[in-house]
Structures are given as C-alpha cells and as structure tokens.
Amino acid sequence: MCFPCAGDTLFGTLDTPDNGAPGKTGLLIVSGGNEIRIGAHRGMALLAQRLAARGIPVFRFDRRGIGESTGSNGGFLSSGPDIGGAAATFSAEAGIERLVAFGNCDAATALALFGSTAGIDRLILANPWIVEPTDDLPPAAAIRSRYVEKLKDPRELWRLVSGGVNIAKLAKGLTRVSLPRTEPNELALRLTTALSGWQDRATILLAGGDATAIAYRDAITRTGLTLPTVTRDTPSHSFAREGDAGWLEERIVEALGHG
Structure with missing residues (x-):
C-alpha cells in the first residue's frame, strides 16, 4: 500500500484481523532509527501479525528515504508529515474510530512531538530517545x-x-x-514539554537494563513529570530477549483496552 507525503511516496503494510472485521481501535507502528517497517529482528512485523490475530488492525510504514519509500531521510525530527500521512491513510483504509500509536526509541520521541498534529488519540512509547550524544560513551x-x-x-x-x-x-x-549534572538538553526539553500534553493518554514502556531507557528515566525524574510507566527486566532495547515479545504484546493490548 502506498500513500503521498510532501511530494514523495511512502509504502506501508496493513495487517487486518483474519475474520475481515477490524476493531474500532487500530494501532499505528512507527519504526525507530533507520529501520524499515518490519522492525529489528522482524519484531514489528511479527507483533502486527499477532495483534491482527486478536482482532486489532495494525499499520506499519517506511518514512521518507527508508526502505521502499522515496525522498530523503531527514531523521526522526522531520517525520511529522510522514506520521500524519500514515495516520490518515490507516484511518481511511481500516475505518477505525480510535487511533493508538506505538514507537520505540526515536520513534517514541517523534510520536510525542508530532502525534497530536497527526490526530492520534493515545500513545505507547518504548524507551524514548532523549539524548544528544557527544561521544561514544553511553549517557x-x-x-x-x-x-x-x-x-x-x-x-x-x-x-x-x-x-x-x-x-x-x-x-x-x-x-x-x-561531572555535575547539567540542565536538560534541547531535545529533552522538547520531549518533556510534549509529554506534558499526553499525561492521561500515554503509556511508557522501558527496558530496565537499556541505556536509552535509563537516560530517559533519569531525565524525566528530574522534571517531576509523571506518566504511567511499566518496566521490563531486560537489557534488550528492542525487547528481543526470551519472553520480551510476549510481554510487549500484552502491554500494548492493555493500553489498547482489549482483553
């Protein structure tokens, strides 16, 4: 499936329930980094298939300059139009009434920044990216x-x-x-400001041993902002260790409001 975005063409995949009767709530998956829409270790494709089998329609897509999509890859901070186009296409094709979006790492940050403009109702954010690296060391x-x-x-x-x-x-x-703790960087400030508008409509999922998750938790604690947060005892940033995939699926289903 393809759809337009700022003069380019994006490609996506729609996973629908086997019975052909999509639920009223759909999940938009936004890939992190430069991953194509199947996700790390095919994780997002497999997740979408399992959720569709539970009656939840799922849409995944490649942003501009990634995978099959045309255009230049401007990174996650330029992905607002991509997310908006995917959200509109998904809603129109699947006929859903409530749109929830899931993203990991910088995709989570992008959703917090651009989700409201895209018409997304609720967010599920895993290990939000909050660090502007200065060297090869972890935060x-x-x-x-x-x-x-x-x-x-x-x-x-x-x-x-x-x-x-x-x-x-x-x-x-x-x-x-x-070194003394410094003030939050510009990205951290942008993210926490955006998250303050999602307090009743967002769930944070963290991989307990992941450097990105640890940096997010440290930064968000210092702001005093509180959001519903669930932590998995895993070092895997993409929830790829044994048992992680099932845990992630159940947390998403809970956030979607499905039994």
Whole structure:
C-alpha cells in the first residue's frame, strides 16, 4: 500500500484481523532509527501479525528515504508529515474510530512531538530517545546505573583487581559520571514539554537494563513529570530477549483496552 507525503511516496503494510472485521481501535507502528517497517529482528512485523490475530488492525510504514519509500531521510525530527500521512491513510483504509500509536526509541520521541498534529488519540512509547550524544560513551545515567550493578557482583570486583577491566575506558566513564549534572538538553526539553500534553493518554514502556531507557528515566525524574510507566527486566532495547515479545504484546493490548 502506498500513500503521498510532501511530494514523495511512502509504502506501508496493513495487517487486518483474519475474520475481515477490524476493531474500532487500530494501532499505528512507527519504526525507530533507520529501520524499515518490519522492525529489528522482524519484531514489528511479527507483533502486527499477532495483534491482527486478536482482532486489532495494525499499520506499519517506511518514512521518507527508508526502505521502499522515496525522498530523503531527514531523521526522526522531520517525520511529522510522514506520521500524519500514515495516520490518515490507516484511518481511511481500516475505518477505525480510535487511533493508538506505538514507537520505540526515536520513534517514541517523534510520536510525542508530532502525534497530536497527526490526530492520534493515545500513545505507547518504548524507551524514548532523549539524548544528544557527544561521544561514544553511553549517557551518564546509564553508566552510573551499570557501575552500581557491577559493584554488587563479586565477579566484577575480581575482574577489576585481576586486570580484566579496561582501565582507560573505566577512567573515561568515571569522569563522565563525576561531572555535575547539567540542565536538560534541547531535545529533552522538547520531549518533556510534549509529554506534558499526553499525561492521561500515554503509556511508557522501558527496558530496565537499556541505556536509552535509563537516560530517559533519569531525565524525566528530574522534571517531576509523571506518566504511567511499566518496566521490563531486560537489557534488550528492542525487547528481543526470551519472553520480551510476549510481554510487549500484552502491554500494548492493555493500553489498547482489549482483553
């Protein structure tokens, strides 16, 4: 299925219930990073198939410059028209009355920023991207969390004293976490401002051991903003570890209001 967007052509996939009778609520999936609409490890395609089998229509698409879609890839901060076009196409094709959207990483951030303009009713945001990287190290909050966990593990302490740890990398990380906490960056400010308008209509899903999720949780805690948040004990950013896919599906079904 194709649809227009700012002079370009985007391609999408509509997964409909097997009985041919879509429910009144549909799920729009927005891919993160530069992933095509099947998602990492085909995760989004498989998720869409399972949800369709439960009576939920799902639409996935490639934004401009990604996969089959034409145009230039301007990144997630330029994806407002893409999300809007996909939302309108999905609503028209599936005849849904309530539109919920799901995205992981920078797709989650894009949905928070552009979802209202696109006419989306509710958001499910996984591991929202809130960091503007300055080097190859993870965010300070993620480094800090990782060190705390390592100090609880006798095996890690043994690696340190026996020379099994890269001292240069350790010193670099310690320098990062020892610096005073700075004010939120521009992206963090934009995201938290946008999220304040979704407080009753958004669910946050976090992978507990993921650096992006840890950075988001640290930044959002400092703002005082509270949103319904559910955390999965997994290090997988894309929820690809054993049991993650089923957990993610159930959390989405709950947010959609389906039994």
